[in-house]
Structures are given as C-alpha cells and as structure tokens.
Amino acid sequence: MSRMRSTVPLALLGVAAIALAGCSSSTSPAATAEPAAGALEPATITLYTSEPQEKADELVAAFNEIHPEITVEVFRAGTGDLTTRVATERESGGIQADVFLAADAGTFEGYAAEGLLLEYTPADVEALNADVVDAEGFYTGTRIIPTVIAYNTGIITEAPESWQELTDAAYADQIVMPNPDVSGAAAYNAAVWLDDEQLGEEWMTALAENRPVIADSNGPVSQAVATGAQPVGIVVDYLVRELAEQGSPIAVSYPSEGVPYVSQPVGIFADTEQAEAAQAFVDFLVSEEGQKLAVEQSYLPVRSDVGTPEGAPSMDEITILSPDLETIRSTQDAAVETFRSLFLR
Structure with missing residues (x-):
C-alpha cells in the first residue's frame, strides 16, 4: 500500500468560521446522524494515548456526558512507549487498543501503510482544518501543538x-x-x-x-x-x-x-470489535464540544469556530514548518x- 503524498502549509485558523450546515458525508456512517442523538449499544473501548492523564480523564468524562453507555478504558504512556507496546502486541496476537490518540501524523502514516487503521471520516469533517485530516481517511488531527x-x-x-x-x-x-x-x-x-x-x-x-x-x-x-x-x-x-x-x-x-x-491525530485500529463506539469517540474529539474542551485544556484547536486559548497567538502570527x-x-x-x-x- 503506497501512501506517498506531500503536505501543504497549514492553513490559517484565523479565518471565518466554517458553516456547519450540510457537512455530513455520504461515505461516513456517523456523518448521517448527529453524534449526540441517541444512545449506542453498551460497549467498552480501550484508548491508547500520550495525553496527560488528567486531560485524558477530562476527555472521557466529557464524552460520557454524551455517551454514558460507552466505557472508555485508558492506557496512558509516552508515544515511544505506546508504539513499542503496539508493536509487541502485534507480534503476540493482536493490538489490544481500539483507538490511538498520540503523537504526529507520521506515526499514523506508517500504521495506515501497514493496514493497521480503519478507514473512517469523522462527522463534521468539513468544519475541520483540512491540513490535519488524512486525505485517505485513516486518521484526523485533534489539536495543533x-x-x-x-x-x-x-x-x-x-x-x-x-x-x-x-x-x-x-x-x-x-x-x-x-x-x-x-x-x-x-x-x-x-x-x-x-x-x-x-x-x-x-x-x-x-x-x-x-x-x-x-x-x-x-x-x-x-x-x-x-x-x-x-x-x-x-x-x-x-x-x-x-x-x-x-x-x-x-x-x-x-x-x-x-x-x-504535531496534530495529535486520532485513529481507529482496523481489528477493533467496537467500531461504532470507537467512531463515536473520534466524532466527539473533533466536534464543537470536543474542540471547546481542547481550547479549555490550552490547545490550539483544529476548527475555527471554538476560539483559541487565552494568551495564544493566532495561527497567522506563527511561521509553521510543514515538511x-x-x-x-x-x-x-x-x-x-x-x-x-x-x-x-
């Protein structure tokens, strides 16, 4: 599977907010329904993340306000330790996580090239900064760091x-x-x-x-x-x-x-047995509610309709290296x- 591509410079996040109406995608299962509407079947998913534990706990708590029927078990470690863990699990019988939230797009490019990620386009994808969304739909950035x-x-x-x-x-x-x-x-x-x-x-x-x-x-x-x-x-x-x-x-x-x-991407492992619950979690991370939480946690967001952290510059004030x-x-x-x-x- 070849994934050769180039990255265009990061688009300015200081542009006018993108209208959310009509942004559902016919290729995305979750895009046909509002993320907060209706409960899913009870499920448990495992999240591997490099997020600080307190912030990961806040993410899960906010997600559970919308989907209390989904239990999210968090394993938190540095990205290097997480990728080592994933490699070890692959050799010993299978990746134990459903969702991966960590690091940089390069890591996800590698996972996608190896067929490890589920193709999934989040709901409201048109509201996101296009530079952090994988063109082939295997991962999506969740904050600008x-x-x-x-x-x-x-x-x-x-x-x-x-x-x-x-x-x-x-x-x-x-x-x-x-x-x-x-x-x-x-x-x-x-x-x-x-x-x-x-x-x-x-x-x-x-x-x-x-x-x-x-x-x-x-x-x-x-x-x-x-x-x-x-x-x-x-x-x-x-x-x-x-x-x-x-x-x-x-x-x-x-x-x-x-x-x-880095854009702290999120992706779903292809062998998950809880795809619908995992997709709901991904949808939440990049939703208006999820991105408002990102701003509250001092991150620059990946959508332009939720503001920026106090004291943070706008993206047009920063020179970005986009190799x-x-x-x-x-x-x-x-x-x-x-x-x-x-x-x-």
Whole structure:
C-alpha cells in the first residue's frame, strides 16, 4: 500500500468560521446522524494515548456526558512507549487498543501503510482544518501543538527569537529538551529539523555542543524551565501557557525560522470489535464540544469556530514548518539515531 503524498502549509485558523450546515458525508456512517442523538449499544473501548492523564480523564468524562453507555478504558504512556507496546502486541496476537490518540501524523502514516487503521471520516469533517485530516481517511488531527522555545522570565531578560540563537555559547548548559526515544513530538521534531535547510545537522551539532539536559518528555522540560533549573527549554507551547497561568515565571518564544507542530491525530485500529463506539469517540474529539474542551485544556484547536486559548497567538502570527510527511516518516528513525549520537553520548 503506497501512501506517498506531500503536505501543504497549514492553513490559517484565523479565518471565518466554517458553516456547519450540510457537512455530513455520504461515505461516513456517523456523518448521517448527529453524534449526540441517541444512545449506542453498551460497549467498552480501550484508548491508547500520550495525553496527560488528567486531560485524558477530562476527555472521557466529557464524552460520557454524551455517551454514558460507552466505557472508555485508558492506557496512558509516552508515544515511544505506546508504539513499542503496539508493536509487541502485534507480534503476540493482536493490538489490544481500539483507538490511538498520540503523537504526529507520521506515526499514523506508517500504521495506515501497514493496514493497521480503519478507514473512517469523522462527522463534521468539513468544519475541520483540512491540513490535519488524512486525505485517505485513516486518521484526523485533534489539536495543533507547536514546539517552541520556553524561557524563565526571572532569569532570561531577552528571549531567544530563533533556533539559531540557541547555539550561542551564552546558552551552554542552560537548555533542556525532551528525549525523542520517549516523546513522539520530539522524534518528529528531530526529523523536521534535520530536513529543514535553515537548520539541518549542522544546527543540531552546534546545539549539542551547548550540552542541553535531555529530559524524558515535555512535562519535565516545562517544569525545569518554570523552576529555573534550566532557564531555557525546547517544549510544546501549551505546557508553557498552563504554567504561566498558574503564576510560574515562564514565557514562550516562537522561533523566526518556524516551528514544527504535531496534530495529535486520532485513529481507529482496523481489528477493533467496537467500531461504532470507537467512531463515536473520534466524532466527539473533533466536534464543537470536543474542540471547546481542547481550547479549555490550552490547545490550539483544529476548527475555527471554538476560539483559541487565552494568551495564544493566532495561527497567522506563527511561521509553521510543514515538511513532506512521507519524507519525515521515512527519515524519523535515522533522525532519532542522529539525535542520540549528538545529545546522548
């Protein structure tokens, strides 16, 4: 199964809201009925996700307000651990999850190419940003999560404005960043940086010479910056907003060269025995209600009719790095190995 394609730049989310009327799809079973109308047969589905546990619990609770008859069992881990778990389960008899909500589109491209995902187009798909919807219908992005530069405002008086600035000797031993062996976003970022002509291996080598601390995931990175243990971090933006709202001395800088982003896609495994319940869960994630919850959880949404988090820029204020997904998928393992050789020696 070949899935060669290119990705167009992320469309602006600041455009006028898309009218929802008449947006049902004749090819989608769930698109012929309103997601909140009527109960389904009682069912239990298993969700594998890299979402923080508290946020995953909020998602399930909100979904159960609409579909109390569906039980969602959550297994939460970093994306690297989740993909390892899926690979192990495939070898030992079958994937135990029904729904996968994690990481970047490249991971889902690989799963789709291997025939692991159920083809499904969510209800209200026309209301979504087209750049996060798989053209072949195997997965859909659920939020926009850029990786940015975070800095401690009590220590750093002038925020770094570019990725290149982080290679300056002034930032030696001052930076913290996540481990791509654990964080799916970090693995994706490594491939994007290496692919970008403004950055590439030369930039990564120079950054490594500043001896960044490598934390397990984005959460510890943001905490290290907020506490001042490391005054500068490379981290996903929503964590910075959350800590700033809580009063931590932390702020965000969107580098001038552009920011890589993941869309936290959701997909349904092809061998699920609870397809209808799984589809209802996918529908909820990208519905108006589900996306309002995403905004409340400090994420940039994938639809334009639900606002944006307080303090977040509009997408037309951010330069986005949108590489070819097939290139990133095919080079990501090698990019992670390059990262290991440079940063984890």
